[in-house]
Amino acid sequence: ETGVTQTPRHLVMGMTNKKSLKCEQHLGHNAMYWYKQSAKKPLELMFVYNFKEQTENNSVPSRFSPECPNSSHLFLHLHTLQPEDSALYLCASSQALGGRDEKLFFGSGTQLSVL
């Protein structure tokens, strides 16, 4: 148990559906992240929030829409996805953004399948 909880663990959706992924941490961390993990590809940083403000968006398509209503919660809203978006989506948090002692705490991920 890392203290970062992601729901749902598994999600199957059609290309026309709208769904949301949820991430929650009660570690008192100020930075939260979304990563995409695809088979045989590097871990891709998607979005970074620091004190609820988005600080990074790594050229992610607009069909992915993040939301960070407070420092404890992070959402990833999905709409009109493509089959190539099927992947494991990981949420992480850290006390601060970057720095010499930064330690990321990861959730177990949401395994997304787009049909």
Place this chain on the structure above:
Amino acid sequence: GNSVTQMEGPVTLSEEAFLTINCTYTATGYPSLFWYVQYPGEGLQLLLKATKADDKGSNKGFEATYRKETTSFHLEKGSVQVSDSAVYFCALSPQAGTALIFGKGTTLSVSS
């Protein structure tokens, strides 16, 4: 720019064999270096870290030494176990205010 390069996997070993997973980096300044591990069905978790040159990080029998002269941070373990089967990620933290940069990950499979 900043980047991390890991050896390609998968690495397949027998129990009690010696493990080395190579990691080299490119960075401006003096980054901190990390190894994260991902067990099947789980997210990543920190395995060890080193924050300055010549530091050695260690945990659960794994070790890695921060080598500035060779820009490397190779992961080693003297005797692997089946339970060490996982994906291992090398990462660097370039500076405050910047997210971690991960390598591609190396899959380790240990058989009894």
